[in-house]
Amino acid sequence: MVHPFLRKLRHGARLTKDNEDILGRLVESTRLIGAREDVVPFGEAPRYLPLVVDGWACRYITLENGRRQIVSLFLPGDLCEPFGILPRFMDHAIAALTPVVIAQVRPEAIRAAADASPRIDEALWWDLLVASAIDREHLVSLGRRTATERLGHLFCELHLRLTMIGLVDDDEASYDMPVTQADLGDLLGLSMVHINRSLQELRRSGMISLRDRRLSIRDLDGLRELSFFDDGYLHPFGALSLLNSSDVSDVGRTSR
Amino acid sequence: MVHPFLRKLRHGARLTKDNEDILGRLVESTRLIGAREDVVPFGEAPRYLPLVVDGWACRYITLENGRRQIVSLFLPGDLCEPFGILPRFMDHAIAALTPVVIAQVRPEAIRAAADASPRIDEALWWDLLVASAIDREHLVSLGRRTATERLGHLFCELHLRLTMIGLVDDDEASYDMPVTQADLGDLLGLSMVHINRSLQELRRSGMISLRDRRLSIRDLDGLRELSFFDDGYLHPFGALSLLNSSDVSDVGRTSR
DNA sequence: CGGGTTATTGATGTCAATCAACGAGTGTGG
DNA sequence: CCACACTCGTTGATTGACATCAATAACCCG
CATH class of the missing domain: 2.60.120.10 (Jelly Rolls)
Known part of the structure; x- marks a missing residue:
């Protein structure tokens, strides 16, 4: 491996x-x-x-x-x-x-x-x-960003980061989420209780499911829109101009 | 210069x-x-x-x-x-x-x-x-951090950063603050209105004075305490161990 | 003098924190 | 095998911090 x-x-x-x-x-x-x-x-x-x-x-x-x-x-x-x-x-x-x-x-x-x-x-x-x-x-x-936006943005980001290292099940856009809701609170600057309620809201709206420490994104586009997620900042295709000087077109937030 | x-x-x-x-x-x-x-x-x-x-x-x-x-x-x-x-x-x-x-x-x-x-x-x-x-x-x-803590922390940090480049009047701990309250809001994740009210609170409690884009810190220790400011993260005396391997003692948040 | 920016204040609404309690699951030791 | 403790997720009630909306005053600038 x-x-x-x-x-x-x-x-x-x-x-x-x-x-x-x-x-x-x-x-x-x-x-x-x-x-x-x-x-x-x-x-x-x-x-x-x-x-x-x-x-x-x-x-x-x-x-x-x-x-x-x-x-x-x-x-x-x-x-x-x-x-x-x-x-x-x-x-x-x-x-x-x-x-x-x-x-x-x-x-x-x-x-x-x-x-x-x-x-x-x-x-x-x-x-x-x-x-x-x-x-x-x-x-x-x-x-x-609001609580649900923070969560949605995090889930979209993790989806990409984990994809880069091959830890996402592509078929159902699911991956392991081995952290507690208290940890999510400390990460996103929210209380545990509010994390819990915001997760429920995301579940209710059909964006995600999260059971037994496994997250499935049911509606990736919806989640991205909801949380203003633009993957440009992860530079998934290389991002430097010192060595590779190929040109770039149509990148990022404002141009989409 | x-x-x-x-x-x-x-x-x-x-x-x-x-x-x-x-x-x-x-x-x-x-x-x-x-x-x-x-x-x-x-x-x-x-x-x-x-x-x-x-x-x-x-x-x-x-x-x-x-x-x-x-x-x-x-x-x-x-x-x-x-x-x-x-x-x-x-x-x-x-x-x-x-x-x-x-x-x-x-x-x-x-x-x-x-x-x-x-x-x-x-x-x-x-x-x-x-x-x-x-x-x-x-x-x-x-x-x-709460609104006043954010402001206090920022002011303490700026005090140190500006001191490093010689832009602080040491006698009265004052320096230029050439940004609007709207900018402060965008920096600290707060609304302009709330910045205004939190500034007033800091003034009322005698921590600072701020007039005509000039900030004076009236009670630096008080402001540091109020905002949980610990200057360790600015590593003001050099912070690397690759070349200088002098030892370090008594640094930082938990040891004070 | 009119228009723009900035600071300020009041009234109201909302998002999220806090406090408190409970149930499910797990592991442990008597 | 059961009592116990502990963690984790969940829910309800209440409070609080901050946003939003709106208006005004001071100031600067052309």
Whole structure:
């Protein structure tokens, strides 16, 4: 089975077999971490970059009064920090939402890989840009979208991100959603109760079904419209102009 | 006068005179852009990285229904995109909030600078990490902080960011706040009306005064406490462990 | 002087938080 | 095998924070 990190990066640059061998070697030493445990705690001086191999993880920040906000959601293949360098200390924490397998990547190794091939370099920067764009849309959700819009947007985004790494059942547009409603609340800046009611609304309107931690999107177009989802920010076909300078037409929100 | 870009990067790495010369040469070609104009519009294939030399700018996203969310606020010295590479198209827009001077930096030039010296490389990655951390705290504000907390947190953050580039009057902790209340609403995910009322509350409680686009923080400690502000995420004394491996003690939220 | 932008205020409505309770499922230990 | 605790999802009632709508005043600019 191809590693999800590679599967994802293939969307960012045309990788050769050689490229993939080099990248594959980054992902050797792994650890298993239980659900709800910290992968990297707040305040620590990290010694490696965490890369999710299997399971779901998140970046979160806790406020002094106990409120928690999940800032980023990490799926298999996601690097939890920018690849260039290690922060001197963590101003946030990384935690496992489900049991996860984490690869411990050293920044020197990943930069050596980037130096070894412009395509690897391109793929890594593409990944960084996409991760930033995901965080930005998340911020827009919290600032300007209603509860059902936030949920709908998240489900559309996950549908695409999981498709990129082959974790979606295409026939019925369904995938595993292994997080609790409380987690969704912390992710979307809402209370657990309100998540519950908004999910019911999405079910009632026939957009989704969600049972036993499995989500099926019944009406993908409807969900996209409802939540103002535009997949452009995920740059699913590569997004860089440094190496590939093919032109772009008809992209994005305003032109559709 | 030292360029704000340099002033800021000095907080991220110990730059030599040589280093600063190299970085200074990146900031040559500039353009002037009027308030409210786009620096880089949504959907465009950008040809350079915008760097704010003077004035305030922002990154924003507009939804189909007209709602707008400002995602990042850019002050003098801020690079508006990650330095490594240009996106193939803009999934957001960059706009001037005040009249701004923008330097047009080419990614090849900035990467050449990074390759020329490990300290420049360190400073640029530090800047990228800090910019990400600022966006994360912004997201936490939208998700989990009340209106007055959001404003207080923003004012504390600006106080530090502007201090780094020498734009704060230290005697009275005051600085220019050249944005409208409507802009603040779009930044903090609130309505203009509610911004107005929350500002009044901060004034009434003696935390701040704000007149004629000038903000004075009357009670910095009080404002920090009120808004759960912890400056650790701005890594004001350098934050990387790749080159400087000095140890860290007593940092951050949980340890205070 | 008229028109635009910005700040301000009041009245009203709504979305979502909070508080509280309950049931189903699961795992555990006596 | 059952009592118990615990997590998770669900529901009802109430409260609260913020949005929306509308109007006005101050200011600047041409």
